[in-house]
Amino acid sequence: MPDAAIVATGLEKAFGKVRALDGVDLTVQPGEVYGFIGPNGAGKSTTIRCLLGILKADAGQAQVFGLDAWQDAVAIHHRLSYVPGDVNLWPNLTGGEVIDLFVRLKKNGDTGYRQELIERFDFDPTKKCGAYSKGNRQKVALIAAFSTDADLYILDEPTSGLDPLMELVFRECVLKVKQEGKTVLLSSHILSEVEHLCDRLSIIRQGRIVDTGSLRQMQHLTRCLVHVEAPAPLDGLGQLPGVHDLQLEPGEARFRLDNAETAAVMAFLASQGVTRLTSTPPTLEELFMSHYEG
Ligand SMILES: Nc1ncnc2c1ncn2[C@@H]1O[C@H](COP(=O)(O)OP(=O)(O)OP(=O)(O)O)[C@@H](O)[C@H]1O
Numbered sequence: 581m582p583d584a585a586i587v588a589t590g591l592e593k594a595f596g597k598v599r600a601l602d603g604v605d606l607t608v609q610p611g612e613v614y615g616f617i618g619p620n621g622a623g624k625s626t627t628i629r630c631l632l633g634i635l636k637a638d639a640g641q642a643q644v645f646g647l648d649a650w651q652d653a654v655a656i657h658h659r660l661s662y663v664p665g666d667v668n669l670w671p672n673l674t675g676g677e678v679i680d681l682f683v684r685l686k687k688n689g690d691t692g693y694r695q696e697l698i699e700r701f702d703f704d705p706t707k708k709c710g711a712y713s714k715g716n717r718q719k720v721a722l723i724a725a726f727s728t729d730a731d732l733y734i735l736d737e738p739t740s741g742l743d744p745l746m747e748l749v750f751r752e753c754v755l756k757v758k759q760e761g762k763t764v765l766l767s768s769h770i771l772s773e774v775e776h777l778c779d780r781l782s783i784i785r786q787g788r789i790v791d792t793g794s795l796r797q798m799q800h801l802t803r804c805l806v807h808v809e810a811p812a813p814l815d816g817l818g819q820l821p822g823v824h825d826l827q828l829e830p831g832e833a834r835f836r837l838d839n840a841e842t843a844a845v846m847a848f849l850a851s852q853g854v855t856r857l858t859s860t861p862p863t864l865e866e867l868f869m870s871h872y873e874g
Pocket residue numbers: 595598599600618619620621622623624625626627665737769
């Protein structure tokens with residue numbers, strides 16, 4: 581097996597009394613799209629900053645491409661593209677100028693593809709950065725990052741300011757670099773945002789990795805909460821595979837549903853003349869609760 585793209589072992593980092601990282605272990609293989617999920621303040625950005633050599637960990641090891649994240653940061657940065665969570669830009673340059681600047685900093689920036697991305701992200705590159713909204717600042721960083729041909733893309737909550745249409749464009753960009761065999765580390769505090777893209781993921785909470793695996797292995801985490809109303813009795817629901825935590829009341833039901841069983845359960849609900857259905861992905865808090873109580 582080739583060298584892992586990212587290996588972190590026992591990373592610790594404190595800010596005064598705050599233990600931001602309390603022994604983080606993370607291994608990302610080349611060619612993987614890797615999800616890095618955790619609630620606000622869990623330590624995602626701090627881990628990423630250690631991997632980028634922006635922060636020096638108090639203890640533990642961080643390696644990227646087999647190189648030391650702190651000592652070999654310059655060599656590592658030649659091969660990676662980074663999109664920070666809150667994008668700060670030079671207020672007096674236009675978006676287009678900033679994108680060009682970033683693309684030219686990398687030897688292998690692709691200006692043709694840059695133009696295509698500007699169009700697909702429906703981005704106006706002529707405005708001064710000081711005038712861009714949060715989502716548009718995010719687009720500047722994303723267009724610059726995906727216009728460069730890196731081996732590793734580190735994306736820290738890159739979709740937090742994007743509307744749903746732009747999120748789709750973002751997904752296509754990630755899938756394109758994945759097809760080219762590149763590695764992606766994608767952080768988010770919303771599991772459902774990354775579950776379409778990731779091969780594997782780690783969940784971080786209070787500076788510690790609490791779970792790691794493929795989505796299939798973590799299937800129990802992605803059960804949606806379903807609420808249905810139907811005139812006919814829904815008693816048969818409890819016998820269907822994939823239905824959990826069923827609460828039946830006259831005319832309605834709530835339950836958790838394994839994604840893999842969605843079709844069969846929908847067919848049953850349709851046969852009962854369902855009149856209303858809502859499906860909500862689990863929040864991270866729910867997910868942690870079920871994880872720990874279970
Ligand atoms: N420069 C800093 N100085 C002091 N405390 C910090 C600093 N950076 C991070 N922290 C603290 O470290 C902890 C982890 O923060 P971090 O930014 O890594 O979380 P995160 O998982 O990225 O959260 P979010 O989803 O909100 O971006 C938090 O308690 C945060 O307040």
